Amino acid sequence: MLTYAIKRSLLALLILFVVMLAMYAMVFLVPGDPASIALGPRATPELKQQLIERMGLDQPILSQVYHFFYNAVTGDLGYDVWSKRPVLAEILEAFPYTFLLGVVALAWALILGVFLGCAAVIYRGTPMDRILGILSVSMISVPSFVVAIYALLIFAVWLRWLPAIGAGEIGDPWSQFKAIIMPAFAVGISWVGYLARMVRASMLEVMGANHIRTARAFGLSERRVVFKHALRVAIIPTISIVAVGFGSILSSAVFVETVFSRPGIGTLITSAVLKRNYPVVMGTVLVMTAFYLIVVTLADLLIARLDPRVRDVLRS
Amino acid sequence: MSEAILRIENLSIGYDAGICQIHALRSATLEAHAGEVIGIVGESGCGKSTLAAAIINLLAPNAIINSGSIYYQGTDIFSLNKDAQRKLRGQDIAMVFQDPMTTFNPVLTLGDQLIDFQQHLEGVSISEKRIRATNLLARVGIPDPSLCMKRFPHELSGGMRQRASIAAALLMQPNVLVADEPTTALDVTMEAQIIHLLRELRSDYQGAIIVVTHHLGVVAELCDRVYVMYAGQVVEQGLVDDIYHAPKHPYTSALIACDPAHFEEHTPILPTIAGRLPDLMNPPQGCSFAARCVLANELCRTTVPPWVKISQTQSALCHKASQ
Ligand SMILES: Nc1ncnc2c1ncn2[C@@H]1O[C@H](COP(=O)(O)OP(=O)(O)OP(=O)(O)O)[C@@H](O)[C@H]1O
Numbered sequence: 240m241l242t243y244a245i246k247r248s249l250l251a252l253l254i255l256f257v258v259m260l261a262m263y264a265m266v267f268l269v270p271g272d273p274a275s276i277a278l279g280p281r282a283t284p285e286l287k288q289q290l291i292e293r294m295g296l297d298q299p300i301l302s303q304v305y306h307f308f309y310n311a312v313t314g315d316l317g318y319d320v321w322s323k324r325p326v327l328a329e330i331l332e333a334f335p336y337t338f339l340l341g342v343v344a345l346a347w348a349l350i351l352g353v354f355l356g357c358a359a360v361i362y363r364g365t366p367m368d369r370i371l372g373i374l375s376v377s378m379i380s381v382p383s384f385v386v387a388i389y390a391l392l393i394f395a396v397w398l399r400w401l402p403a404i405g406a407g408e409i410g411d412p413w414s415q416f417k418a419i420i421m422p423a424f425a426v427g428i429s430w431v432g433y434l435a436r437m438v439r440a441s442m443l444e445v446m447g448a449n450h451i452r453t454a455r456a457f458g459l460s461e462r463r464v465v466f467k468h469a470l471r472v473a474i475i476p477t478i479s480i481v482a483v484g485f486g487s488i489l490s491s492a493v494f495v496e497t498v499f500s501r502p503g504i505g506t507l508i509t510s511a512v513l514k515r516n517y518p519v520v521m522g523t524v525l526v527m528t529a530f531y532l533i534v535v536t537l538a539d540l541l542i543a544r545l546d547p548r549v550r551d552v553l554r555s
Numbered sequence: 556m557s558e559a560i561l562r563i564e565n566l567s568i569g570y571d572a573g574i575c576q577i578h579a580l581r582s583a584t585l586e587a588h589a590g591e592v593i594g595i596v597g598e599s600g601c602g603k604s605t606l607a608a609a610i611i612n613l614l615a616p617n618a619i620i621n622s623g624s625i626y627y628q629g630t631d632i633f634s635l636n637k638d639a640q641r642k643l644r645g646q647d648i649a650m651v652f653q654d655p656m657t658t659f660n661p662v663l664t665l666g667d668q669l670i671d672f673q674q675h676l677e678g679v680s681i682s683e684k685r686i687r688a689t690n691l692l693a694r695v696g697i698p699d700p701s702l703c704m705k706r707f708p709h710e711l712s713g714g715m716r717q718r719a720s721i722a723a724a725l726l727m728q729p730n731v732l733v734a735d736e737p738t739t740a741l742d743v744t745m746e747a748q749i750i751h752l753l754r755e756l757r758s759d760y761q762g763a764i765i766v767v768t769h770h771l772g773v774v775a776e777l778c779d780r781v782y783v784m785y786a787g788q789v790v791e792q793g794l795v796d797d798i799y800h801a802p803k804h805p806y807t808s809a810l811i812a813c814d815p816a817h818f819e820e821h822t823p824i825l826p827t828i829a830g831r832l833p834d835l836m837n838p839p840q841g842c843s844f845a846a847r848c849v850l851a852n853e854l855c856r857t858t859v860p861p862w863v864k865i866s867q868t869q870s871a872l873c874h875k876a877s878q
């Protein structure tokens with residue numbers, strides 16, 4: 240188990256390194272050099288040169304990556320080109336909003352998705368199963384931004400039940416709660432459908448197993464067979480899917496935080512990209528990649544806890 | 556003899572295979588009394604597991620009951636509602652399954668499952684259920700039962716798992732215990748140990764035990780009476796001694812002749828029954844065994860054989876049995 244953890248961590252570091260390398264390559268590939276965009280068309284060449292040096296853009300790519308990592312290890316992600324604040328401070332400010340959004344969105348999606356998946360299994364082959372199937376597929380296929388915009392229109396503009404923008408008053412949990420409902424709904428809805436389908440499929444496979452027949456042979460009720468005996472086995476592949484969804488919350492955060500003008504990592508990176516604020520882009524990507532890797536690794540460890548067979552394979 | 560605890564009458568079961576039906580069981584009739592061990596033998600595919608699954612009421616979803624009924628203590632179990640059927644399972648009729656490797660849930664501890672299997676017991680606390688389960692594990696010869704309760708199934712050997720599944724089946728003190736090929740998946744030493752265990756259990760078990768097997772040796776060691784099955788039909792039934800020493804159905808004779816335990820001397824070639832099982836989609840018109848039978852004549856091929864009563868305790872489904 241320990242060697243497994245070490246192996247996983249080394250792999251994670253390698254992935255981080257490759258991701259950052261790719262990011263640097265991208266900075267050089269996108270048209271428009273950061274200094275000219277930052278300073279505008281009327282900047283003097285001297286000013287530009289100064290900024291380029293300050294941003295370290297004149298050095299070779301590998302050395303830039305090296306410095307970046309060297310600093311990152313000491314907790315220094317550089318400075319925001321515009322506000323001159325430490326990038327790490329900006330990220331730490333924005334991160335909790337996105338984290339909370341991810342937790343709420345996937346938590347409700349997981350609960351409802353697993354429930355609908357199990358319901359489809361209990362009522363398999365009946366019209367109920369078919370209705371749930373159609374429902375799940377529509378939830379997957381309706382684009383999240385459409386859901387977001389309609390939700391905004393109905394609940395914020397027409398009914399005025401929920402705030403249209405922002406993340407609520409600081410220190411007022413009720414207003415924060417109201418502010419997170421729609422974004423979490425928009426992010427989670429396709430996950431509900433996706434998880435329901437996944438759970439149904441892996442559940443049906445498990446339901447054919449001999450140990451389920453054993454449970455039935457002891458007269459356990461269908462509900463107990465499904466929720467205790469089958470779900471415990473069928474939930475395991477679902478965990479890694481949810482972890483991937485949670486770890487890559489950044490991709491949903493970009494759109495949903497923009498639509499709802501919610502502070503967070505998505506808003507941070509969008510504005511940084513538009514302004515070629517590269518230190519912020521780099522820092523955000525680094526932190527979110529690390530976050531992704533941590534979440535996925537934790538999920539693997541959780542799976543090892545839930546499945547004794549995996550645990551034993553890792554131990555040996 | 557007392558009223559049978561389990562009586563199967565004329566049971567015919569088929570499997571829906573799209574355009575046609577596989578007639579896995581045809582007019583099977585048998586009964587089991589309290590305190591007796593009956594054996595069901597026959598080669599692979601003759602419908603033994605189908606019969607066992609019907610007894611415990613866990614037939615595959617594509618199974619069709621064409622006719623017949625199963626009476627448990629006089630009540631027709633097919634006529635009961637789903638809940639009553641469920642209560643019967645585990646509580647009154649329990650089963651030991653064919654493959655001990657996959658009978659238990661891989662992600663729950665054995666103890667967890669053995670406790671869960673007692674859910675029909677009302678007013679018994681979890682800790683009492685745990686004690687009951689531990690005692691039974693000790694009873695079936697598991698060395699360290701309380702440690703075993705904490706184990707996951709894959710951590711136990713095949714023999715241990717089969718012992719555990721016998722313990723599980725005994726948890727609710729059922730009146731009928733069905734063991735579907737309890738030793739087929741095990742090696743010879745394990746098989747001997749499990750047979751020994753089942754014999755031992757016989758002595759203080761009140762209900763009926765039904766042992767399904769394709770191994771005549773198992774029947775000889777364990778059973779009082781035996782039903783021989785061929786191609787979905789019961790073809791001969793009687794006391795084990797009678798069947799062994801004076802088989803009346805040619806299939807039974809052939810089966811005994813093919814049992815390696817029966818040979819006095821070393822033989823270079825193992826005898827087999829020539830031919831193969833008839834097509835279960837369209838069973839033959841006359842006797843099912845006619846195509847492979849050395850005694851078969853025109854009558855056998857065209858006319859369904861009658862049940863011929865040989866003695867009070869033995870009968871065979873054969874035109875020639877009376878001769
Ligand atoms: N669910 C099913 N669908 C279709 N056919 C089936 C199904 N289950 C069993 N059969 C067929 O029914 C026949 C009887 O099967 P059964 O499992 O009862 O045999 P068996 O005597 O237990 O054999 P074995 O010794 O191999 O366990 C076989 O021909 C088998 O292929």
Ligand SMILES: [Mg+2]
Pocket residue numbers: 603604605653735736
């Ligand atoms: Mg079988």
